[in-house]
Amino acid sequence: MSHLMNNYSRLPIAFARGQGSNLYDENDKRYLDALAGIAVNTLGHGHPRLVKALSDQIARLIHTSNLYVVREQEALSDRLAALSAMDEVFFCNSGCEANEAAIKLARLYGHRKGVESPAIIVMEHAFHGRTLATLSATGNRKVQAGFEPLVAGFVRVPFDDLAAIETVATHNANVVAVLFEPIQGEGGINIAHQDYLRGLRRICDEKGWLFMVDEVQCGIGRTGRWFAHQHAGIKPDVMTLAKGLGSGVPVGACLAAGAAKGVFGPGNHGSTFGGNPLACVAALTTLDVIEEDGLMQRAAKLGQSIRAGFARELAAMAGVVEIRGDGLMIGIELDRPCGDLVMRAINAGLVINVTADKVIRLLPPLIFSDADADELVTGLSALIKEFLAG
Numbered sequence: 001m002s003h004l005m006n007n008y009s010r011l012p013i014a015f016a017r018g019q020g021s022n023l024y025d026e027n028d029k030r031y032l033d034a035l036a037g038i039a040v041n042t043l044g045h046g047h048p049r050l051v052k053a054l055s056d057q058i059a060r061l062i063h064t065s066n067l068y069v070v071r072e073q074e075a076l077s078d079r080l081a082a083l084s085a086m087d088e089v090f091f092c093n094s095g096c097e098a099n100e101a102a103i104k105l106a107r108l109y110g111h112r113k114g115v116e117s118p119a120i121i122v123m124e125h126a127f128h129g130r131t132l133a134t135l136s137a138t139g140n141r142k143v144q145a146g147f148e149p150l151v152a153g154f155v156r157v158p159f160d161d162l163a164a165i166e167t168v169a170t171h172n173a174n175v176v177a178v179l180f181e182p183i184q185g186e187g188g189i190n191i192a193h194q195d196y197l198r199g200l201r202r203i204c205d206e207k208g209w210l211f212m213v214d215e216v217q218c219g220i221g222r223t224g225r226w227f228a229h230q231h232a233g234i235k236p237d238v239m240t241l242a243k244g245l246g247s248g249v250p251v252g253a254c255l256a257a258g259a260a261k262g263v264f265g266p267g268n269h270g271s272t273f274g275g276n277p278l279a280c281v282a283a284l285t286t287l288d289v290i291e292e293d294g295l296m297q298r299a300a301k302l303g304q305s306i307r308a309g310f311a312r313e314l315a316a317m318a319g320v321v322e323i324r325g326d327g328l329m330i331g332i333e334l335d336r337p338c339g340d341l342v343m344r345a346i347n348a349g350l351v352i353n354v355t356a357d358k359v360i361r362l363l364p365p366l367i368f369s370d371a372d373a374d375e376l377v378t379g380l381s382a383l384i385k386e387f388l389a390g
């Protein structure tokens with residue numbers, strides 16, 4: 001019995017500890033973690049570098065306030081700016097907060113340009129969070145239903161469709177920004193073509209729109225680059241981060257460059273917890289370990305071999321629609337709803353996820369080993385074959 005609100009449909013399992021890519025339940029049964037708390041535990045569980053850095057920081061100082069200078073925040077902003085070529089950073093505690101900051105920034109940018117009712121283009125099947133503004137930006141009716149009236153000022157278009165953007169560009173003078181995920185996570189691991197990103201960048205330049213990427217799920221090394229948009233060789237005006245940034249310690253960020261730089265001034269936005277010393281040290285350590293241990297390059301290579309492994313095992317099977325992904329962001333789409341697979345996997349000692357009803361989603365920690373990858377491909381392929389056989 002507990003007094004929790006009933007807003008999640010939880011699986012009947014509680015993890016008691018973790019080590020590397022493994023989780024252990026209350027009976028000490030082992031599970032291979034191919035989800036990393038939904039792309040959060042970048043360094044897996046109990047990483048010695050992170051444990052040491054966090055323990056030291058907790059003993060020194062956990063929180064002061066944004067009333068004062070926070071050195072760790074300055075250091076993290078410098079680090080993120082160097083990795084992304086962005087100019088400035090606002091810190092918060094989650095993905096939806098990072099996107100709220102981006103949405104507020106775009107509206108303020110619009111008003112400063114004299115657009116009285118600024119609009120932001122968003123995509124079908126997008127996920128940007130569950131606050132009122134971000135659920136309104138999200139392209140999933142299930143997330144929005146019952147919470148009307150939605151926040152106004154969003155124009156929805158199909159994902160990865162440049163012609164749809166061109167149409168809005170000729171008909172809607174209120175647009176001031178585009179917000180989208182280079183790879184849609186909750187929407188089913190849908191990857192935007194690089195030509196699309198480059199074309200969209202060009203339209204944003206022509207129209208004076210802010211190009212805003214939500215890299216909350218696909219960022220932080222997961223696709224083999226620090227940020228997924230970098231594959232297309234373009235630079236956004238706004239980028240949002242969270243999930244994997246702190247390896248499990250809540251931290252989010254909204255980065256700005258170009259026309260988006262300098263839009264926020266004192267009093268325009270804030271967060272009590274945002275960018276506290278503990279969160280910033282978690283992020284700095286995560287970025288250090290990714291770089292020093294070559295985890296990005298590893299994510300690219302390992303992702304390729306995992307997808308090849310699933311293709312070998314499953315590609316010929318009726319019922320398997322597509323195996324896709326980039327780096328350690330992997331989707332296996334089936335021709336039928338497959339939510340049941342999650343509990344079957346738990347019983348078999350595998351932690352996976354199903355999203356968009358029919359897409360098995362894998363987001364393993366970046367420290368996943370070759371042996372972990374083999375265990376995942378062998379174990380999950382067997383479960384999928386059994387599931388499809390009825």
Ligand SMILES: *Cc1c(COP(=O)(O)O)cnc(C)c1O
Pocket residue numbers: 093094095096097099127128129130181185186214215216217218242243
């Ligand atoms: C998870 C997610 C969010 C929301 O992050 P929260 O930390 O849950 O608020 C926003 N955008 C994307 C792309 C996400 O995957």
